Amino acid sequence: MIKVENLHKSFGKVKAVRGVSFEARDGEITGLLGPNGAGKTTTLRMLYSLLPPDEGEIRIDGLDPTKDAMAIKRTLGVVPDSRGLYTRMTARENIQYYGQLHGMPDKDIKQRIDKLVETLNMSGFIDRRTEGFSQGQRVKVAIARAVVHQPQTVLMDEPSNGLDVMSTRALRAYIRGLKENGQSVVLSTHIMQEVAALCDRIVIIAEGKVAADGTAEELMARSGRDSIEDAFVALIGTEEGLLA
Amino acid sequence: MRGIKVVLFKEVKENLRDRKAVFNSLLLAPILFPILFVGLAWFGTSKQMERAEKVLEVPVVGAEHAPNLVGYLEQQGMVVQAAPEDPEGMVRRQETPVIIRIPDTFPQQWRDGKPAEVEVIADPSRRESEIPMRRVQGLLHAYGQQIGVLRLQMRGISPHLASPILIRDVDLSTPKSRGLLVMIFLPYVLMITTFSGGMHLAIDSTAGEKERRSLEPLLINPVPRWQIMVGKLLATTLFGMASLTLTLLAFRFALPYMPTGSLGIDLNLGAREVGGVLLVVAPVAVLASAMLTMLATYAKSFREAQSYMGLVILIPMIPSILFMANPVKPESWMMPIPLFSQNLLIGEFVRGESVPMDWLLYSIGGTLSIGLILACFAATLFNRPRVVFSGS
Numbered sequence: 001m002i003k004v005e006n007l008h009k010s011f012g013k014v015k016a017v018r019g020v021s022f023e024a025r026d027g028e029i030t031g032l033l034g035p036n037g038a039g040k041t042t043t044l045r046m047l048y049s050l051l052p053p054d055e056g057e058i059r060i061d062g063l064d065p066t067k068d069a070m071a072i073k074r075t076l077g078v079v080p081d082s083r084g085l086y087t088r089m090t091a092r093e094n095i096q097y098y099g100q101l102h103g104m105p106d107k108d109i110k111q112r113i114d115k116l117v118e119t120l121n122m123s124g125f126i127d128r129r130t131e132g133f134s135q136g137q138r139v140k141v142a143i144a145r146a147v148v149h150q151p152q153t154v155l156m157d158e159p160s161n162g163l164d165v166m167s168t169r170a171l172r173a174y175i176r177g178l179k180e181n182g183q184s185v186v187l188s189t190h191i192m193q194e195v196a197a198l199c200d201r202i203v204i205i206a207e208g209k210v211a212a213d214g215t216a217e218e219l220m221a222r223s224g225r226d227s228i229e230d231a232f233v234a235l236i237g238t239e240e241g242l243l244a
Numbered sequence: 245m246r247g248i249k250v251v252l253f254k255e256v257k258e259n260l261r262d263r264k265a266v267f268n269s270l271l272l273a274p275i276l277f278p279i280l281f282v283g284l285a286w287f288g289t290s291k292q293m294e295r296a297e298k299v300l301e302v303p304v305v306g307a308e309h310a311p312n313l314v315g316y317l318e319q320q321g322m323v324v325q326a327a328p329e330d331p332e333g334m335v336r337r338q339e340t341p342v343i344i345r346i347p348d349t350f351p352q353q354w355r356d357g358k359p360a361e362v363e364v365i366a367d368p369s370r371r372e373s374e375i376p377m378r379r380v381q382g383l384l385h386a387y388g389q390q391i392g393v394l395r396l397q398m399r400g401i402s403p404h405l406a407s408p409i410l411i412r413d414v415d416l417s418t419p420k421s422r423g424l425l426v427m428i429f430l431p432y433v434l435m436i437t438t439f440s441g442g443m444h445l446a447i448d449s450t451a452g453e454k455e456r457r458s459l460e461p462l463l464i465n466p467v468p469r470w471q472i473m474v475g476k477l478l479a480t481t482l483f484g485m486a487s488l489t490l491t492l493l494a495f496r497f498a499l500p501y502m503p504t505g506s507l508g509i510d511l512n513l514g515a516r517e518v519g520g521v522l523l524v525v526a527p528v529a530v531l532a533s534a535m536l537t538m539l540a541t542y543a544k545s546f547r548e549a550q551s552y553m554g555l556v557i558l559i560p561m562i563p564s565i566l567f568m569a570n571p572v573k574p575e576s577w578m579m580p581i582p583l584f585s586q587n588l589l590i591g592e593f594v595r596g597e598s599v600p601m602d603w604l605l606y607s608i609g610g611t612l613s614i615g616l617i618l619a620c621f622a623a624t625l626f627n628r629p630r631v632v633f634s635g636s
Contacts, residue, residue: 084458
């Protein structure tokens, strides 16, 4: 459960985020939709306590990332926009490293990896060094290491970036699985189809502010359009930076 | 503390798998430097011997003016060659290192009992002509001496009157301290390997993380950032120490092959010396690790970091160069100065001198505290958003 109130963040003169508020409930997938440069990544970085907000309040399961960063990091699973792997280590060792950093006992890590290999379908490459992995394989490893500690809340920054159709389908199936587990998922994207296909609630962000917020139906009703795509374009005010 | 250990193990394991990096940072120096050392020493001494023992072949111009002198030279084993057309040109063209010219004034001056001129034509700025030139001068000098003594004796004067002073050298240098001339490079090589051993890991674990875009996800783990940085610093320190130890051991086993006996030099790196040098240089590994990691963390990419490293490697050279230009006597106040004190102390160890305990403590304490201060600063670097996000 995430609650965000009136977030602001500037880098020098650039106001990246100026007043973002939304809520992401457990058992729901919340999509942050917006064109490139709208402030989605900055908003997520404040959620996972990598950046302190200039103004505003964040509560994740009641915790404040500016005050209790370590506790927040234990409850969150994050797949950031950077998802580099260590290429001289196998996929398994990459995931193990994160498990150890979370302080998990080796036995638990092993069990958890076995489970993830199954759900993310990684058995073909789990013990190979990650040098030369395809985009899809890399994203799977990045997701697996992010959720090795079974976080209640999962944040993903543009998770399907660069994935082919098969990998995208597998990724969506996995995200739906998280939702069915009762976990809270927040993902950012600039792909309209992705939110339409996946998200229960949609937060449209443009120029660092929330332009609209609600279910797909609510958004269509509010904009007076009968297709989701038209509704997005109408609410954001431009087609620029969005992908169908 | 758990985070430190996890990061340290992972960095060491990952970097040991990079064969090229391991070879470059851990094995290249221990193999290359001793071979270079011993090889150069062999080459130097054998060349010197060769020149000193080779038959002297010297063209003599005007041999007919001093047949007795020429006879003496031949008796001493010199091969007298025919006079060339253009003696100066021949020397200048390096066709022969040295030529003797006996001017036609020689017989007259000789008969008058005046110093008779003999010219030795050579170019002493060419190092290879130095030895033959000195040998020729030596022969001429000996002949002059011999004749001088005879002349005085014929006039009933003791030849001792002509040499009022007799100089005798009393050499107090031990065989080991003479070896120091050859060993002046050892401190320098050991410092460099301590720095170069950790260099690749320092870059890979900081700028490398940024370049492969794995730093941001790493920092999202519930481990304080300073712990992550300390793990990386320790891994770099370990690699620096490993490189130092391997180089030192390589020297220990290579030194007996140095052709020092022929020069009257006795070099020795026994277990005691090796232990002492390790103890003294180990704090440098901490200092090096902090400096290298700090610079590499500021860099946006592997390449940028590498370009800084060229400059860092100059730092351990500064004291060595200073001491080569101006050797100083070790004193207490110099001991807390990093790099300087190690240079002095390695010298003392290798000369076989006993090193005062307080010097050791000052040196280790001084270097370690500066290293730790820098390391503490480096440990905070990941707290700066600008450092974390630069390059992404």
